[in-house]
Amino acid sequence: MNSSRCPHRHNRRLFVALGLFLLPGIFLPWPADTGMPETGEALAIGEAPVLEGNYALARKTAIDQALMKGVESYLLRLLGSGRAVDHFDCIARDLLPAAQEQVTNFHILTEKPGADKYRVLIKVKVNEGMVRERLRSAGVILSESPGLDLLLMVSEVRDGTQSYWWKDPENFPGLSSVELALHKAFQDKGFRPVNHTFVPPGANQPVGVRAACLENDDLVTWGRLFSADWVLYGECRMVSDSHISLNIKAVYVPKTMTVCEETVTQSLDRNSDPGQSFSAPLEDVTRHLTDRISPCMVQAIAGESNTGASLTVTLKGMRMPKDFWRFSDFLTRDVAGATSVIPSEIRADTMSATVKFEGRRDAFIHRVLSHPKRPFPLRLYPGRGEAVVFSIE
Numbered sequence: 001m002n003s004s005r006c007p008h009r010h011n012r013r014l015f016v017a018l019g020l021f022l023l024p025g026i027f028l029p030w031p032a033d034t035g036m037p038e039t040g041e042a043l044a045i046g047e048a049p050v051l052e053g054n055y056a057l058a059r060k061t062a063i064d065q066a067l068m069k070g071v072e073s074y075l076l077r078l079l080g081s082g083r084a085v086d087h088f089d090c091i092a093r094d095l096l097p098a099a100q101e102q103v104t105n106f107h108i109l110t111e112k113p114g115a116d117k118y119r120v121l122i123k124v125k126v127n128e129g130m131v132r133e134r135l136r137s138a139g140v141i142l143s144e145s146p147g148l149d150l151l152l153m154v155s156e157v158r159d160g161t162q163s164y165w166w167k168d169p170e171n172f173p174g175l176s177s178v179e180l181a182l183h184k185a186f187q188d189k190g191f192r193p194v195n196h197t198f199v200p201p202g203a204n205q206p207v208g209v210r211a212a213c214l215e216n217d218d219l220v221t222w223g224r225l226f227s228a229d230w231v232l233y234g235e236c237r238m239v240s241d242s243h244i245s246l247n248i249k250a251v252y253v254p255k256t257m258t259v260c261e262e263t264v265t266q267s268l269d270r271n272s273d274p275g276q277s278f279s280a281p282l283e284d285v286t287r288h289l290t291d292r293i294s295p296c297m298v299q300a301i302a303g304e305s306n307t308g309a310s311l312t313v314t315l316k317g318m319r320m321p322k323d324f325w326r327f328s329d330f331l332t333r334d335v336a337g338a339t340s341v342i343p344s345e346i347r348a349d350t351m352s353a354t355v356k357f358e359g360r361r362d363a364f365i366h367r368v369l370s371h372p373k374r375p376f377p378l379r380l381y382p383g384r385g386e387a388v389v390f391s392i393e
Contacts, residue, residue, distance in 0.1 A: 040128040042077075043109075044070035047119040058118035059111070067106060070124030071099040075131070087135075095134060102127050102134075148297075150186060150230035151194045151223050152179050154248060155212055157237045158278075165196055166222060167210050172197070178236040178246070181282050185290035186232075194226045216256055223253040230297065236285075238278050243267050246285050250297050260296035264289040311364060312344075314352040316381060317392035324351045326375040327390075331355060334373045337364070361386060 046066025050058040075091060076084055084091065095102070104125045111120040155164035156176045165172040165179075174197055175183065183193045209218045214233065223231040234248035249261035264285050268278075315327050328341040337358040345352040357364045365388060369378060381389035 040074065040104075040126045042070045042073040042124050042126070043121065044073060044124055045119065045121050047117050050114070050116055050118055055113055055118060059113070059120070062111075062118045062120045063106075063108070063122065064100070066120055066122045067103050067124060068096055068099040070106070070122065071102050071126055071131075072096060074124070074126045078131070079135075095131070102130050148229040149192045149194055149227060150232055151196065151226045151228035152182050153214075153219065153222060153231055153233045154178055154182065154246075155235045157235060159238070159240055162212065164212055167212070169196060177278065177282060178286065181286035182232070182290070184283075185286045186294070189290060189294045191230075191294070194228050196226065216251055216258060219251045220253050220256045223251070229253055236282075238282070239268075241268060244278065244281050244285050246289050248289060248293065250293055252297075252300060259300045260293055262289050262293045264292070309357055309359070309361075311355045311357050311361060312352060312387040313341075313355045314350060314381075314387065314389040315392070316350050316389060318349045318351060319392075321351075323376070323392065324353075328353065330371075330373065330375050331368070334371060335364070335367050337367070361388065364388065 044066040046062040046064070046069060048058045048061035048065065075095060079087065079091075104127045106125065107123045109121045109123055111118070153164070153166060154176075155162055156178050163176065165176070175195070183195075186193050209221050211218075214222075219231040219233050223229075229252070231251040231253060232248050233251060234246065236247075237243075237245045243265055245263065245265040247261070247263040250259050251257065252259050266281050266285050266288075268281055313331075315324055318324055324343070324346075328343075331338040331341050338355055339358065340356040341353050342355075343351060343353045355364075365380060368374070368390070369380065377393040378390045379393055381391040
């Protein structure tokens, strides 16, 4: 059927982020004609003197410098200014000297040999998994988003024809292309998207919550049916040989309120194969929107988590640093009420952390020791005061 935009969706919140690091020759903003940057990519400039007419050596030296600058700019974006300052020694000592090992590939966009200097502009693709693992091994804490359940309610308008699953949830054929892309993008951020095809809500819902345009109260009704913390509601318009536009607002179910809203648009290559015209650009658009909207969602939850109690939790008997990260991920992902884990001290096979928990100390202990998904066998270690000490058996 022909679609029409929802009349109430005109008040949109705009987020503008300016990334400017005042270090010589680090990186430039992405030019408008290069398309959206991929996750883990950066532009970087390198330069080197031309000594005794040796342009080959100058070119190699300029590329090596640009690779280091590319990794540097990625790290600054990933960590943010606060953690970059806190862990500057680690970055300078352990990560930057091995920058080339952390680069998956690079592409020289342009180069300019001069009489006395050789300059290159490159696009660097960073091995994100390797970088994150090295940061974790060095004790650098990344602000991962909490593992919250979210329900995607995003209609797809392809060349004027609209479709959406909540019109007929029991008979909808499956996840749409935009839902598949959003599922992957939000999973990469640590969220847990609900697959509505596996949990049909039944046929007893009011007709009013099956319209294309829904108010927040209606969205919360759907969110509660699926036990979701968030409803991501919006529309994706795809026009062949023209553009893709994705607009989504994040509705926080416990408070029935819109926390943030984002719109991302990308032009399509008019010379592309019509059968493949939406696939790659759709992944770019969903990833870019997720990068912009997820921090807003995490910040909203972080504000609430500040009301919880702080427990000092210690893990003894670690065989390797990864044991603590497995334990930390288990707490934030699987233990109800645990909202954040902030490491505070490490000694040999023991690591301590401050855990934000919504509840009493004895409830926390019970949930940890009785949970079937414990990463390894645990026992409560006799301790003093309110501190909680677990030992790996």
